[in-house]
Amino acid sequence: MFDTIKQTNVTGETPADTRKRILETAGEVFAMSGYRNTTIREICRSAGVNIAAVNYHFGNKEGLYLAVLKYRQEVAFRKYPLDFGTASTDPPEERLRAFIRSFVTRILGEGEVSRFGRLMAREYIEPTNALDTVVEETIRPLFTRLSSIVRQLLGRKPKEETVRLCSASVVGQCLYFLYAAPVIKRLFQQPEFGPKEIEAIADHIAEFSLYAIGSFAVRKGGEKG
Amino acid sequence: MFDTIKQTNVTGETPADTRKRILETAGEVFAMSGYRNTTIREICRSAGVNIAAVNYHFGNKEGLYLAVLKYRQEVAFRKYPLDFGTASTDPPEERLRAFIRSFVTRILGEGEVSRFGRLMAREYIEPTNALDTVVEETIRPLFTRLSSIVRQLLGRKPKEETVRLCSASVVGQCLYFLYAAPVIKRLFQQPEFGPKEIEAIADHIAEFSLYAIGSFAVRKGGEKG
DNA sequence: TATAGTATCAAACATTTGTTTTAATCATTT
DNA sequence: AAATGATTAAAACAAATGTTTGATACTATA
Numbered sequence: 001m002f003d004t005i006k007q008t009n010v011t012g013e014t015p016a017d018t019r020k021r022i023l024e025t026a027g028e029v030f031a032m033s034g035y036r037n038t039t040i041r042e043i044c045r046s047a048g049v050n051i052a053a054v055n056y057h058f059g060n061k062e063g064l065y066l067a068v069l070k071y072r073q074e075v076a077f078r079k080y081p082l083d084f085g086t087a088s089t090d091p092p093e094e095r096l097r098a099f100i101r102s103f104v105t106r107i108l109g110e111g112e113v114s115r116f117g118r119l120m121a122r123e124y125i126e127p128t129n130a131l132d133t134v135v136e137e138t139i140r141p142l143f144t145r146l147s148s149i150v151r152q153l154l155g156r157k158p159k160e161e162t163v164r165l166c167s168a169s170v171v172g173q174c175l176y177f178l179y180a181a182p183v184i185k186r187l188f189q190q191p192e193f194g195p196k197e198i199e200a201i202a203d204h205i206a207e208f209s210l211y212a213i214g215s216f217a218v219r220k221g222g223e224k225g
Numbered sequence: 226m227f228d229t230i231k232q233t234n235v236t237g238e239t240p241a242d243t244r245k246r247i248l249e250t251a252g253e254v255f256a257m258s259g260y261r262n263t264t265i266r267e268i269c270r271s272a273g274v275n276i277a278a279v280n281y282h283f284g285n286k287e288g289l290y291l292a293v294l295k296y297r298q299e300v301a302f303r304k305y306p307l308d309f310g311t312a313s314t315d316p317p318e319e320r321l322r323a324f325i326r327s328f329v330t331r332i333l334g335e336g337e338v339s340r341f342g343r344l345m346a347r348e349y350i351e352p353t354n355a356l357d358t359v360v361e362e363t364i365r366p367l368f369t370r371l372s373s374i375v376r377q378l379l380g381r382k383p384k385e386e387t388v389r390l391c392s393a394s395v396v397g398q399c400l401y402f403l404y405a406a407p408v409i410k411r412l413f414q415q416p417e418f419g420p421k422e423i424e425a426i427a428d429h430i431a432e433f434s435l436y437a438i439g440s441f442a443v444r445k446g447g448e449k450g
Numbered sequence: 451t452a453t454a455g456t457a458t459c460a461a462a463c464a465t466t467t468g469t470t471t472t473a474a475t476c477a478t479t480t
Numbered sequence: 481a482a483a484t485g486a487t488t489a490a491a492a493c494a495a496a497t498g499t500t501t502g503a504t505a506c507t508a509t510a
Contacts, residue, residue, distance in 0.1 A: 139408055169429070171401065274488085
């Protein structure tokens with residue numbers, strides 16, 4: 001009768017475990033293969049539950065996907081803070097480095113740390129009905145945060161279009177290493193990105209971007225600070 | 226009996242027209258929706274031919290896709306030269322600008338000019354069995370060309386990893402505006418990229434990258450030229 | 451223990467989609 | 481005109497996949 005009281009079945013698992021298991025597994029599979037190429041059967045087989053469980057607990061495939069997004073957003077915001085230990089009073093160079101390191105890790109990292117980031121990255125290239133919500137709740141706030149750092153780096157009164165384009169350059173570089181992974185693997189026989197490679201990539205993108213934005217600031221928009 | 230003699234049916238079209246029409250239409254649809262999300266029925270309906278025509282002329286869906294890639298590569302290499310009117314003796318700054326302008330146009334441009342580029346961009350994010358061939362025949366040559374420009378810009382004896390990473394930064398920025406189009410549309414109410422926007426994007430990426438690579442050269446790798 | 455509500459399961463259903471079949475049509479050659 | 485080979489067309493087939501059904505098992509409560 002009470003929602004908080006869990007039943008236990010013969011295997012010692014509560015019914016909620018089935019729901020949770022689907023949620024976890026679906027997050028992995030959706031992040032890896034995208035919404036459309038993921039089958040309910042694959043999720044259920046991998047989670048060890050009956051096919052009908054998805055319909056019972058989430059209504060349909062889209063309902064499951066939305067629940068996964070919600071769950072993963074909640075976890076990501078709680079467990080993986082956006083600013084990797086930097087304060088807003090830190091110099092913008094430091095903040096940009098932290099932003100890029102966080103962004104790259106959330107996309108390229110192994111395991112749970114990248115679950116939400118990869119789901120977001122999937123929405124970029126294969127939008128679902130959730131894209132509108134995703135943009136407003138996640139992508140826009142992130143882009144606004146990045147833009148404020150870039151604006152600060154660009155110095156006095158930069159054109160808003162310059163801010164947008166420079167921010168896009170930063171994000172574009174980060175996403176590339178995820179999207180191009182199959183190509184990079186073939187171009188350079190590089191099998192996978194470990195923590196070492198991810199750090200090197202983040203450092204490069206930060207350096208590259210700071211050089212570029214710094215030059216924009218000097219040659220176009222007056223002095224920084 | 227002779228291959229060069231075409232039959233004409235009641236509508237005044239030669240049989241080869243059916244093949245050609247499928248090839249053209251399939252190129253559009255594949256470039257727009259990707260291999261997996263494209264249905265033979267959609268192609269045939271859009272091309273105004275019978276469903277069985279694909280099987281008759283190309284064997285199966287994969288055969289059609291491979292024929293499209295081959296055809297589009299042939300057309301692209303013939304009609305849209307890689308170096309937008311620049312000579313290899315031009316200064317590397319000019320060559321990078323030309324490379325980026327060409328690359329961005331081949332990806333973001335409207336109509337036929339972007340057909341092959343978008344098919345390639347699709348292979349990045351949704352690889353097919355053709356990816357190995359695509360990498361060796363198209364992506365690697367292009368990346369090698371870009372790398373040689375970047376290497377020249379970086380000055381004496383740059384580290385090969387720096388060359389690779391800087392080249393990746395350039396390509397990543399370009400691809401972003403294609404992949405992120407649905408997001409950009411929502412973030413800035415920007416409905417589409419016209420020739421004006423494409424030029425602005427190309428100019429920005431070139432400037433951003435030249436600033437960055439220039440700073441790498443000055444601070445890391447000795448003097449240019 | 452009996453009952454009611456919840457959860458699980460095997461099976462079936464309906465739709466989509468790549469593929470094949472078989473007949474008809476068309477153009478060329480004899 | 482007849483025959484032949486090439487092409488087109490409608491229909492059916494088979495597999496994949498999201499969804500639903502109806503029965504069964506389980507747990508908490510009375």
